[in-house]
Amino acid sequence: MSQSSRGSWTITAALGTMLPWWGGAAALAEEAPFFEVTRVVASGPNDKPNYRIPAIVQGFNGDLLVFAEKRNDGIGDVGNIDQVIFRSSDMGKTWQDEQLLFDDGNFTQTDMTVYADPQRDDIILLFLYDKKQYSMMRSGDSGRTWTRPVSIHDQIIPSEWDQLGGGTNTKPAEPAEGQTKKEQWEKDWRQRYGIGCGAAIVRLTEGPHAGRLLAPARAQVPDADGSRPYSHTFVIYSDDDGQTWHRGGMAMPWGNEAQLVTLPNGRLMVNARDADNSHRPDHIVRRVAISDDGGETWQPWDGQPLESPQCHGAIERYVHDGRDLLLFSNPKSAFRQTEHPYGRVNMSIRVSADEGKTWQVSRTIYPGPSSYSDIVVLRDGTIGVVYENGEQGGTHYWTNLDFARFNLAWAEAGPPAAQDKPIQPPGDLAPNQESSEK
Helix, strand or coil: CECCCCCCEEEEHHHCCCCCCCCCCCCCCCCCCEEEEEEEEECCHHHCCEEEEEEEEECCCCCEEEEEEEECCCCCCCCCEEEEEEEECCCCCCECCCEEEECCCCCEEEEEEEEECCCCCCEEEEEEECCCEEEEEEECCCCCCCCCCEECHHHHCCHHHHHCCCCCCCCCCCCCCCCCHHHHHHCCCCCCEEECCECCCEECCCCCCCCCEEEEEEEEECCCCCCCCEEEEEEEEECCCCCCCEEEEEEEECEEEEEEEEEHHHEEEEEEEECEHHHCCCCCECEEEEECCCCCCCEECCCCCCECCCCCCEEEEEEECCEEEEEEEEECCCCCECCECCCCEEEEEEEECCCCCCCCEEEEEEEEEEEEEEEEECCCCCEEEEEEECCCCCCCCCCEEEEEEECHHHHHCCCECCCCCCCCCCCCCCCCCECCCC
16 A cells, blocks of 8 residues: 555544635534545656546445556656556545556557446446547456457547548557657647546436436537538447447537536536637636437537636536535636646636536635546545646646545535636637647
8 A cells, every 4th residue: 555645634624623725714514524635646756657637436345446647758648658547445545556457568548538337346448549549448346357448439430530631540559760659649640539538427317318328529520611620529328338339419519528417307418628729818618518318419508607727627416415416626727827837726626506507616625736637426425536736836737646535515615606707709610729738
């Protein structure tokens, strides 16, 4: 077992512990507010290896599993990237050393997107094999062993999409002599696909499509006038427990990394990163759409905008003790600032009691540089957020993966959520430079 030298720290109002300056007002609730943070892993010297893009689920045996990209070559999105798992058997108080999930030499394994079945010991992992092929792995023992990857790419992607925009979707298995893996990626290739990431797979439990598994994905698809391909969010689904997959409806243009969440009566919400750079620097909010037919068609959502930099965010449904809420985590920062040149700071959790129409409270989990995150609702009703972060006063958001566990009383003791700015879209959907920064 390994535990960070930082250890853990706890805020419990009942013990009279002083809240840090970003803690907000004390909660007036029957249950005492509770908050603790532990370190899952820190990057190595010179960020080699670097651990990014976390996902978190609770296994059938109760263990917490954090999935991450192990970037052996440093912070870049391409290179020798393996898949690893960090496990906690004590609700996140300590974390075991990494478990290697999948290593295929110099190949680049990204976008881990996870679902843990609450009714049986079954975990599904979708990801991009070498950034080109939608693939799947599965575990039947709470993530200790896994099937070999299988490609589901041809089930969901038409062959002509692999050729859009010039170049191809295939590359040599290894770089040419004297060529680095990054240089190989940068020549005659474009980032066509993505999936998730995070615990973004859901299963419908109500309505005519009950039992359906769905995951959010994205692809470079041309607009109706045939202009240069740009990112669209869509869903893939399975009606046979993941044995076969199909492509569902296009949810929105200019959608990037996304997560799905179920709503009452079998409805679905997709919440996506905005990929359109024309909305910078101060009109960036999350893109949201709703489906009433199992992901086959989608309508724009007219709820309260969620302010966000161009960065991944996580959304999760909280159903416990008679409460039915939505939770959303992201670096809640409007735009890039001199002291935060990457624009990713102030990791926060927001709470909605009306299915995302409005967001009543927002609480800061960590005020420093921070980026990707993922949410898990634990069986005891507490909430866990795993998030990327860097040291206070610095600018790097990718140094550590930390895990915060807290209760709803702590989250709801935060200040009222300010009304975020509405998006100001351009007059048309002409392609603009697209953000792909991770």
